[in-house]
Amino acid sequence: MELLKRIGKRYFIDAMGAMAQGLFASLLIGTIFKALGMIPRLGFLAEIGGFAQAMAGPAMAGAIAYSLKGHALVIFSSLAVGYAANTLGGAGGPLAVFFIAIAAVEIGMLVSKKTKVDIIVTPFVTVLVGGVLSILVAPWIGTLVGYISTFIGWAAMQAPFVTGVVLSVVIGICLTLPISSAAICAGLVLTGSAAAQGSSEGLAIAGAAAVAGCCAQMVGFAAISFRENRWGGVLSQGIGTSMLQMPNILRHPQIWIAPTLASAITGPLAVCVFDLKMYGAAINSGMGTCGLLGPIGMILGWLDPVNGYPVAVTMRQWIGLALVCLVLPILLSLFFNEILRKIGLIKDGYMKLET
Numbered sequence: 001m002e003l004l005k006r007i008g009k010r011y012f013i014d015a016m017g018a019m020a021q022g023l024f025a026s027l028l029i030g031t032i033f034k035a036l037g038m039i040p041r042l043g044f045l046a047e048i049g050g051f052a053q054a055m056a057g058p059a060m061a062g063a064i065a066y067s068l069k070g071h072a073l074v075i076f077s078s079l080a081v082g083y084a085a086n087t088l089g090g091a092g093g094p095l096a097v098f099f100i101a102i103a104a105v106e107i108g109m110l111v112s113k114k115t116k117v118d119i120i121v122t123p124f125v126t127v128l129v130g131g132v133l134s135i136l137v138a139p140w141i142g143t144l145v146g147y148i149s150t151f152i153g154w155a156a157m158q159a160p161f162v163t164g165v166v167l168s169v170v171i172g173i174c175l176t177l178p179i180s181s182a183a184i185c186a187g188l189v190l191t192g193s194a195a196a197q198g199s200s201e202g203l204a205i206a207g208a209a210a211v212a213g214c215c216a217q218m219v220g221f222a223a224i225s226f227r228e229n230r231w232g233g234v235l236s237q238g239i240g241t242s243m244l245q246m247p248n249i250l251r252h253p254q255i256w257i258a259p260t261l262a263s264a265i266t267g268p269l270a271v272c273v274f275d276l277k278m279y280g281a282a283i284n285s286g287m288g289t290c291g292l293l294g295p296i297g298m299i300l301g302w303l304d305p306v307n308g309y310p311v312a313v314t315m316r317q318w319i320g321l322a323l324v325c326l327v328l329p330i331l332l333s334l335f336f337n338e339i340l341r342k343i344g345l346i347k348d349g350y351m352k353l354e355t
Contacts, residue, residue, distance in 0.1 A: 008250070011102060014067045017247040017354045019098055019178065022063030027056035028240050028290055035291035057086025060094060061101040061130075073122040074108040081130025088134050090142035091149065091183035098178055100137060104130030148174065149184050156190065156206035160271045163202070164209045168267020169260060171286055172213030176221075176242040176249070176256070181286035185210055191282040193301060205271045207278025207285035211298060212270040213263040214288025215325040217242040220259030220333030225351035233353055239289055244353055252350045258336035265332055266324045274320025279304065288325075295325045 030052030037046025061082025065075040081104045082097050089096030108126030115121050148170070155166035167190075175181040185207065192204025222238035225245070229237075237244055242259070249256050270276045276298065278285050284297025298321060302313050340346040 010068070012250050013247045015064045015102060016098065016178065016250070017244075018063040018067035019060045019094070019101075020241065020243045020246060022060040023056060023094060023178075023243060024236065024240050025052075025063075026059035027053050030054075030056075031287065031293060032239065032291040035293055035296060038296070057082035057084070057093065057097055060086070060097045061104075064098065064101045065105045068102070068105050068109075070105050070109060071112040071122070073118065074105055074112050074126055077108060077123040077126035078105055078130065080127050081134065084131055084134035085138045088138035088142070090139070090145070091180045091187060092138075092141040092143075092145035093180055093183070094178040095145065096134070096138040096141040099141070100130055100133045103133055145179050145184070148179075149188055152184060152206075153188050156188065157202055160205055161268050163206050164212075164268030164271040165264055166267075167206050167209035168213030168216065168263045168270070170213070171210040172217040172263040172288075173260065175214045175286060175288055176217050176246065176259075178243060178246065181210070181214060181288075182283045183286070185286035186281075186283040189282045190285040191278050191280060191301070193279050193281070193304070201277065204277035204279060207280075207282065208270050208276040208298065209267040210285040211278060211288065211294040212266040212276075212324045214286060214290075214294055216263035216266050216329040216333070217259045218288045218290065219326060219329035220262050221245050221351070223330040224255075224258055224333050224337040225353070228349060228352040236353070239291060241290060245351060247354065248351050252346070254340060254345045255350050257340060257345075258333045259329070261336045262329050262332035266328050269328070270320065270324045274317055274324065275314075276317060276320055276324065295321055 030049040033049030033052060034046045037043050037049060058079035059082070061078040062075055065078040070078065078101055081101055085096040085100040086093035104126050107129045108122055111125050112118065112122045152167060152170055155163055155170070171181050171185065174184060190203055190207035190210055192201055192207070218241070219238055221242045222234045225233050225237070245255065278298055279301030280297030284293050287293040287297065289295070337346060
């Protein structure tokens with residue numbers, strides 16, 4: 001039992017926590033730069049953001065190697081492994097990086113500093129192991145995540161209420177898990193944009209539900225963990241990623257209940273009450289409040305002349321956007337979380353982020 005605890009802490013607490021920080025320092029900070037690049041005369045920031053996003057795989061793998069106390073050459077070599085695993089893993093890229101980087105680092109450490117030609121042997125072994133696993137395993141991980149995509153595609157074509165509940169909950173969960181919700185939404189083309197092939201009102205509704213679910217996870221965790229993480233946690237989770245909570249979720253799964261229940265409510269409200277639809281880029285459906293790209297994407301879609309707009313957006317939709325993306329996730333998550341605290345399922349410190 002003690003051995004299992006040590007393994008769990010090493011890989012699913014320390015390594016996954018570090019991986020989330022690597023993701024934040026590359027893909028997510030790049031997303032924020034890209035959002036800032038939309039401001040007139042600041043377009044160069046979008047270019048910077050693109051460079052940061054491209055380094056997501058190496059950043060995650062390097063962070064994992066560092067958390068496992070890898071030697072310098074092992075850490076440096078893991079960057080190539082991260083790039084390969086993330087690229088070949090598709091929508092399951094981050095999950096592929098997690099497992100493959102751990103394997104490559106651990107095997108690399110077996111030979112590190114054991115020979116007089118360490119500068120050749122250690123990188124060779126680390127990159128070989130990681131590269132072979134990326135070629136053989138990463139696509140299969142992507143395929144498994146593809147089954148989630150198939151289910152989401154089915155849900156997107158159901159009645160609006162069903163779509164609202166299922167898409168909001170499932171895409172929100174995917175955003176918090178080490179898989180790419182944005183890639184899933186892009187692959188399924190969850191947008192009603194005229195620029196997207198095969199677009200429909202059903203996909204526009206599904207895109208709005210996905211935005212609601214992602215916002216509920218990010219804003220919800222930022223709100224309910226405020227007493228532990230203060231304003232730094234609000235920023236890192238609210239406009240960064242709720243994946244930062246994954247190590248804590250593995251320790252205390254019940255902390256995931258409040259944001260998930262919130263998403264089950266905000267999703268159907270978004271599409272059945274406020275008539276929200278996503279006409280922006282499909283990838284923004286899976287971004288939530290990361291760089292505020294979820295709501296920004298929805299607004300830009302409303303205003304995009306390519307879609308034959310600007311749409312006659314009603315005040316109800318503007319109010320709905322604010323409620324679904326910010327106000328309701330805060331209020332609902334706090335409400336459900338306080339109930340869980342009252343019955344003793346959640347205690348202080350359960351959502352403290354590692355720094």
